[in-house]
Amino acid sequence: MPIQLAHAATLPAHADSVFLLPAGTTELPAALADLPEAARQYVAAQLAADSKLITVNHYSHRHYFVVASAKGSAHLIAEAVRKSGHQLHAQLKADKVAELYVQDLANGADGTLALALAEGLYLTAYEFEGYKTDEKAKKAADLTRILLVGAASAAAIQALQNVLQGVCLARNLINAPLNKLNATQFAERMAEAGDEAGYQTEIFDLPRLEALRMGGLLAVNLGSPEPPTFTIMEWKPENARNAKPYVLVGKGVVFDTGGLSLKPTPGSMDMMKCDMSGGAAVTGVLYALAKNQVPVHVIGLVPATDNRPGGMAYVPGDVLTMYSGLTVEVLNTDAEGRLILADALAFAKKYDPELVFDIATLTGAAARAVGKEGLVAMGTADEEQMLALKQAGHRTHERIVEFPLWDEYAEHIKSDIADINNLGKAEAGAISAGKFLERFIEGTPWIHLDIAGPAYLTAPDSYRGKGGTGTSVRLLYDFLVNQK
Structure with a gap:
């Protein structure tokens, strides 16, 4: 089954979520004020170490942080985010995440990078169905739904899908x-x-x-x-x-x-x-x-x-x-x-x-x-x-x-x-x-x-x-x- 892309007006509590952060971020935005202090300190330390993909496991849910590239044109930055989607997908697969919320904190009112991240995730998740008859050999897709919060319109998300x-x-x-x-x-x-x-x-x-x-x-x-x-x-x-x-x-x-x-x-x-x-x-x-x-x-x-x-x-x-x-x-x-x-x-x-x-x-x-x-x-x-x-x-x-x-x-x-x-x-x-x-x-x-x-x-x-x-x-x- 292909992944479903959808729009979400708000980010629910305790949802598996990925946040796109602007290049050069050293501390978390105010939008993430409810993150526990220990988690904030961990993310801050990872940002200081120039990590581009950070995972925080809250056991009931996970937060992922993707840092946008600072190099090149807007088109090259979007491509880097697509590739970040590919890297993130491997982590989501290991964590068996079925539904993921995406929030773009890097682009403000513009949802371009959120769409690029969804694009990278979607195309990475593609697998040719093939002709295997052994049920054990058939791989069930873990990630089935990606919800983009806020910026990107529902029409833009459906068009991308x-x-x-x-x-x-x-x-x-x-x-x-x-x-x-x-x-x-x-x-x-x-x-x-x-x-x-x-x-x-x-x-x-x-x-x-x-x-x-x-x-x-x-x-x-x-x-x-x-x-x-x-x-x-x-x-x-x-x-x-x-x-x-x-x-x-x-x-x-x-x-x-x-x-x-x-x-x-x-x-x-x-x-x-x-x-x-x-x-x-x-x-x-x-x-x-x-x-x-x-x-x-x-x-x-x-x-x-x-x-x-x-x-x-x-x-x-x-x-x-x-x-x-x-x-x-x-x-x-x-x-x-x-x-x-x-x-x-x-x-x-x-x-x-x-x-x-x-x-x-x-x-x-x-x-x-x-x-x-x-x-x-x-x-x-x-x-x-x-x-x-x-x-x-x-x-x-x-x-x-x-x-x-x-x-x-x-x-x-x-x-x-x-x-x-x-x-x-x-x-x-x-x-x-x-x-x-x-x-x-x-x-x-x-x-x-x-x-x-x-x-x-x-x-x-x-x-x-x-x-x-x-x-x-x-x-x-x-x-x-x-x-x-």
Whole structure:
């Protein structure tokens, strides 16, 4: 069961509570005047020792104290508080705390840091339900309810809950293995999420895709025993403030073997159930927007298939005719994500969109360039839109690094026998992949997000956890909700 976030007008006596204290605190605020003298002295001594997380056990209940960071911008301070939520969660788990009150004494009338602490707690508490049948192996969640006292409004708290549910929805999709989430099942899960949240869904099946001549998606699917799907999700509220929609395109490769350009294993192939993280993120964003009734018209497109070497699998040297009519020489069947995204990007143009994003675990080059600490971005959107995305990245700490798309990079994907090929040079691999995609979205403002680094983690990393992270859900939600 997910944690419930709620608003509380007052802090009841004898409740398990955490207090956010401002940086540099040396004595407890007057609001905590009823704390026993011995406890006050203990906390004061811990503060003097520069402790950032302090616990006082009253036996009937516990008080926790989290000291906010003094370093950096407001966004970095909020991120430090999220990480404090992760650290606090371990203590709450050990203490078997089921219900926790949060009071922000660091921000006065502004509940921003209380929300950040709740965010860190909530995302840390996420566990993939999995498929264990041994009842003893199943872990019961200890923390089930977080109540924020005072500052943050009930509406802001509920909005945060819906966004975090969108992140966890994306994580659940990413963490599901291929035999539990093929392309058809993925499409069905997106439709189920739409039924729950309130957005509309349409699913194109194989005959429809063949009729549309989506040559990239169909080619990647040739080696699979399972059919491809193309899912259209649409959130279109009556009070939408944008005349033209924003379109989010998510890569939906539910498992990537590399095709005939087979990936090595163990290593490169082991975690390839995560190759649909972009599609999962788009689903999470649409879910959050619809649940929060955000007045922005947004369309999500997710082409989905697995990439296998069986049957009539496409081979290096093949020439594909794409949905747009462009021809592509295949030099490597493991550069498949850009092929299915290319069809979806060309399809996106029919909506005359305000701006198109594509989100994809596209290249190892992006992961090597910025690691798990950031997302690579590039595109043709204007500077104002890119700046707004960077600002959203700072607010959510899903930071982007903008790469260039200079004309010279087009040389990297020139083909002798087709319009372009699907593989660049050894250098600038993330950029040549972006340059490939650019050919299919020409004339439309567009941003490409390569999330290969942070999308799936093989070791725990604070509140992002281990496995699927749901990265870019919070980023894109923040960007879209702040569009005027």
